[in-house]
Amino acid sequence: MRWKSLMIATMVAGGLGLAGCDSVSDQGAVSVQDHRSADIMEFHAGLMVLDSHLDTPAKFHQSGYKFDRKSSWAEDGSHVDLYRMNEGGLDGGFWVIYIPQGPLNEAAFQAVRNAALMRQTAIREFAARYNEHVELAFVRDDADRILSAGKKIVFQSMENAYPLGEDISLLETFYAGGLRMIGPVHFRNNQFADSATDIAPLHDGLSQFGEQLVRKANDLGLILDGSHASDDAVRDMLALSTTPIVLSHSGPKGIYDHPRNLPDGLLLDIAAAGGVIQVNAYGAYLEKRLPSEAREAALAGWMAQYGGDTSDFSLDQLAAMRAARAQLDAEYPAPRSSFETFMAHLLYMLELVGPDHVGIGSDWDGGGGVIGMDDVSQLPRITVALVEAGYSEGDIAKIWGGNLLRVLGDVEAARTSDLSSPNLVQ
């Protein structure tokens, strides 16, 4: 891992603004603060740093995105590429298969099933194409092996089980392709579960299909992800699952009362069952962010021109609408949360459930990121803040990946299926 340490060491003097802020002697000796920062950077570089919710696969087929071309959030709004992973010491994590939800009917299920299978194929193509730098991971022990080889770790997860339609056996196909974590639901209720953000519950938790999904995930050896599920659906998952559950990108209601955040009691129940809460850096769930008056006025103008029913818009009109919105967002940016607000959520969670049950799931390339942690290149800031908050090196290692891998190990140990996941492409 020496290569990784060296890349991060270059950040000490510059990017994070941590070094050199207190006294430097006349002889130019390095200050105590410099030494401390360098030590923390070295420590961060030696950790296995995983994020449980990388939405980057949605970009794989977008023109303009290349994993091996260094970009920036300011340039194109992206958060993850190989260079920024190296800068920030991010070793990989769970790369997401996400397809937006449509109607709950057979025709839609069929279309979306194909889209999800293609997305999994895209992840496998990505691993094959960049095989010098990344590798698919199928079991917990793969993580150490891949990291030792100097590569990025690619576990797969599915956000929203909607693409399974009403055929839960399809989960076997995704498992064989490498899927190791699944969340039943997203923004809206579906055939499996109620969403945290839909208007009213449909099933009061999990549906019968949802219960079958939990059993199938337990059988195959998939981590169950309660992010986006309603509190009742999470309670049902906890009650039914034979293995601990994870929230891949969620936060505490105790800091901000938003439907996507969970109440203390439920978070404690997840921890008591051995689970892990991976804390989110998605601004809209961190605090109520009020737009400036100028932005509100501009939005009102945009809505007056384009709002309402756009179903009879021509392609040119739709393009003009999007361009006008992009210009508005550039001129009057949406309010963003600060790194300190993200840390408040993380430290609250740590205080509540303890360092054995907390991780990081920032929703990179899915809307995550805060001022001062715009993309993955700035992840060492979290390590610095955790050290400053008094957490031990052992705790921080667990937070950055140890806890998540512990649950994967639990899930592997409890699996009852004999279906294997052949390592088809390396």
Ligand SMILES: [Zn+2]
């Ligand atoms: Zn999400």
